[in-house]
Amino acid sequence: MELGPGERLVLRGLLTAGKYPVLVASAAYLLNHYAGWDIPAWAVCLGALGTIPLAVFVAIRIRYWQVFSAAARHGAIIAPQWTGKWLGNLDILYLILEGYRNGYPGDFLWEKFNELGPTYRFNVLWGFGILTCDPAVIKTILATEFQNYEKGEMFQEQMHALLGTGVFNSDGDMWKWHRSMTRPFFSKDRISHFELFDRHAEAALNKMSERLRAGYAIDFQDLVSRFTLDSATEFLFGACVHSLRSTLPFPYNLSASSPFAASTMPLVSEHDKAEAFATAFSVAEHLCAERVMMGKIWPLWEMRKDKSREHMRVVDEYLHPILEEALRKKSQREREEKAKGEKRPEEVDGIEEEETLLDHLVKFTSDLTVLHDEVLNILLAGRDTTATTLTFAVYLLAMHPEVLGRLRTEVLEKVGPKQRPTYAIIKEMRYLRAVINETLRLYPAVPFNIRLSVNEGLLPNSNGKPIYVPAKVPVSYSVWAMHRREEYWGPDAQEYDPDRFLDERVNKYLTPNPFIFLPFNAGPRICLGQQFAYNEMSFFLIKLLQRFSAMELAPEAISPGMLPPKEWASAPGRKGKEKFAPKSHLTLYMTGGMWVRMTEVEDDENDVRV
Ligand code: HEM
Ligand SMILES: *[C@@H]1O[C@H](CO)[C@@H](O)[C@H](O)[C@H]1NC(C)=O
Numbered sequence: 001m002e003l004g005p006g007e008r009l010v011l012r013g014l015l016t017a018g019k020y021p022v023l024v025a026s027a028a029y030l031l032n033h034y035a036g037w038d039i040p041a042w043a044v045c046l047g048a049l050g051t052i053p054l055a056v057f058v059a060i061r062i063r064y065w066q067v068f069s070a071a072a073r074h075g076a077i078i079a080p081q082w083t084g085k086w087l088g089n090l091d092i093l094y095l096i097l098e099g100y101r102n103g104y105p106g107d108f109l110w111e112k113f114n115e116l117g118p119t120y121r122f123n124v125l126w127g128f129g130i131l132t133c134d135p136a137v138i139k140t141i142l143a144t145e146f147q148n149y150e151k152g153e154m155f156q157e158q159m160h161a162l163l164g165t166g167v168f169n170s171d172g173d174m175w176k177w178h179r180s181m182t183r184p185f186f187s188k189d190r191i192s193h194f195e196l197f198d199r200h201a202e203a204a205l206n207k208m209s210e211r212l213r214a215g216y217a218i219d220f221q222d223l224v225s226r227f228t229l230d231s232a233t234e235f236l237f238g239a240c241v242h243s244l245r246s247t248l249p250f251p252y253n254l255s256a257s258s259p260f261a262a263s264t265m266p267l268v269s270e271h272d273k274a275e276a277f278a279t280a281f282s283v284a285e286h287l288c289a290e291r292v293m294m295g296k297i298w299p300l301w302e303m304r305k306d307k308s309r310e311h312m313r314v315v316d317e318y319l320h321p322i323l324e325e326a327l328r329k330k331s332q333r334e335r336e337e338k339a340k341g342e343k344r345p346e347e348v349d350g351i352e353e354e355e356t357l358l359d360h361l362v363k364f365t366s367d368l369t370v371l372h373d374e375v376l377n378i379l380l381a382g383r384d385t386t387a388t389t390l391t392f393a394v395y396l397l398a399m400h401p402e403v404l405g406r407l408r409t410e411v412l413e414k415v416g417p418k419q420r421p422t423y424a425i426i427k428e429m430r431y432l433r434a435v436i437n438e439t440l441r442l443y444p445a446v447p448f449n450i451r452l453s454v455n456e457g458l459l460p461n462s463n464g465k466p467i468y469v470p471a472k473v474p475v476s477y478s479v480w481a482m483h484r485r486e487e488y489w490g491p492d493a494q495e496y497d498p499d500r501f502l503d504e505r506v507n508k509y510l511t512p513n514p515f516i517f518l519p520f521n522a523g524p525r526i527c528l529g530q531q532f533a534y535n536e537m538s539f540f541l542i543k544l545l546q547r548f549s550a551m552e553l554a555p556e557a558i559s560p561g562m563l564p565p566k567e568w569a570s571a572p573g574r575k576g577k578e579k580f581a582p583k584s585h586l587t588l589y590m591t592g593g594m595w596v597r598m599t600e601v602e603d604d605e606n607d608v609r610v
């Protein structure tokens with residue numbers, strides 16, 4: 001019989017904790033047997049069980065003492081502590097989990113930053129964790145002392161079911177190998193892929209127009225998720241899943257009465273392996289995100305079986321034939337070349353025009369597991385992040401018609417009303433880039449992240465002595481919080497204003513302190529797809545604004561209970577302004593979708609401007 005993840009965890013715990021009672025019981029037995037002591041059975045039991053909390057207590061005390069004396073030796077301090085009220089600070093764990101599920105992202109840590117400073121610690125179940133939004137600290141863990149802060153075993157274990165060991169989910173030499181293998185694919189001349197974006201963007205926009213003309217609001221988040229999924233599956237492994245061919249969801253109050261009702265809901269039809277793949281991958285992704293949130297004790301939620309397994313089987317059923325076909329083609333090519341006795345001109349590092357990531361990877365390895373993991377790693381890294389950013393870009397544009405107007409003017413002037421944007425033109429569009437940057441500042445697609453210290457280390461502290469970090473301690477950092485704080489961005493930090501990336505505020509805040517803006521991370525593990533993402537998002541936004549001239553949010557179309565709770569409205573800063581409810585798992589998203597209506601440009605209206 002195979003044990004489930006939770007069962008294994010509990011068993012390990014019992015074995016570890018069990019040795020003390022066993023020791024006490026054995027001692028009692030020996031004393032009774034050889035020394036003739038008559039100890040009553042209840043006393044032995046009590047004594048045996050009592051050793052567990054005692055051993056835990058002593059171990060914790062020793063560890064604290066070690067940590068404090070090590071800090072003193074280094075002339076450093078221990079980060080100020082967020083102290084909870086319940087045993088083991090379980091109330092903090094509760095607050096964090098509850099905040100993740102139902103709160104506004106980052107709320108639970110924001111007040112503590114005000115109270116304790118930008119770096120503090122909290123100890124849940126006597127563990128030791130550090131939390132920061134200080135750009136100097138984030139710079140230390142991501143860049144200057146990169147080798148001392150890794151993703152770590154725990155994160156890798158939580159994500160393993162989904163990602164195996166790919167570039168996103170490995171450390172050390174394994175990570176280096178993956179990164180150097182995948183990196184050339186994202187080199188400059190490869191990252192345009194404009195023909196592909198054009199096709200999928202066109203399909204998405206046609207779908208939108210059709211639905212809007214019929215008089216319905218659309219869920220833009222759902223739509224761009226399909227766009228990024230179709231694009232990604234095509235450029236990653238050359239087999240587009242065509243999620244844009246399925247029916248788009250309808251506003252909720254139509255679902256019951258609409259003639260389309262039966263086909264509105266899921267993106268899957270049972271018959272279609274490609275769509276089943278997409279859904280299974282999303283479900284497994286959510287599951288792993290939950291695991292990361294639970295921390296060390298995630299297996300307790302999966303006692304008997306690994307819940308991801310059935311979904312990953314669906315993923316693999318779709319992916320494996322594709323991988324095998326790529327390998328078959330490779331060996332066929334090699335046989336032909338051998339027969340002709342010629343060597344192909346481009347070697348391993350040469351990149352061909354319409355090459356997929358998979359075509360690229362088979363030049364390095366024929367290991368099915370490596371190919372499988374790497375392709376899924378990039379799908380995870382590149383798909384939701386891009387869809388999220390496009391969703392929030394449009395959310396903000398719909399709330400700020402003046403920005404939309406200016407951006408549209410730039411699009412019409414630089415690209416024209418119908419022309420296809422090129423790489424060179426996109427590079428010149430400064431306002432578009434500022435709009436994307438401002439979106440990534442207020443709504444970074446990866447709002448929270450975590451690293452694990454390898455050895456002990458010191459973190460900078462603007463309030464005085466450096467902060468001591470013991471070995472094997474998780475350091476969480478929130479780019480979300482950092483991007484919104486006045487001490488780094490100035491008094492209007494919570495306002496949406498793309499001009500801050502263009503006017504004197506750049507020189508005042510960003511140029512002297514570039515680590516205050518980290519939507520793509522920094523250091524050796526900086527996002528591999530940054531340029532790719534800017535291109536894909538720019539391309540989509542340009543085509544969107546060529547076709548639509550006005551947008552408005554349609555909160556009435558969302559399912560009941562999905563809108564922000566009433567209390568939010570009175571909150572200061574952005575929270576009080578939200579028209580939908582942002583939430584975060586591994587990436588940020590909008591609860592229940594992001595519903596909008598848009599006004600399509602009349603055909604002759606654009607012709608006039610040509
Ligand atoms: C707006 C879009 C995107 C954002 C905000 C974003 C953000 C990030 C962030 C924050 C990380 C660091 C994660 C970590 O180390 O914990 C990362 C890593 C990565 N990203 Fe992106 N990303 C985006 C789009 C893409 C795209 C389109 C691709 C590829 C097609 C991609 C590929 C990767 C890869 C491979 C890594 C792992 C790099 C490594 O660990 O060495 N990303 N991204
Ligand atoms: C759905 O909601 C919209 C906006 O509140 C309303 O105009 C429309 O009549 C509703 N439709 C149905 C079928 O209830």
Ligand SMILES: *[C@@H]1O[C@H](CO)[C@@H](O)[C@H](O)[C@H]1NC(C)=O
Pocket residue numbers: 430431433434437501502520
């Ligand atoms: C946007 O941010 C990137 C860094 O991620 C920077 O290189 C670029 O100059 C910024 N562009 C504008 C217009 O703000």
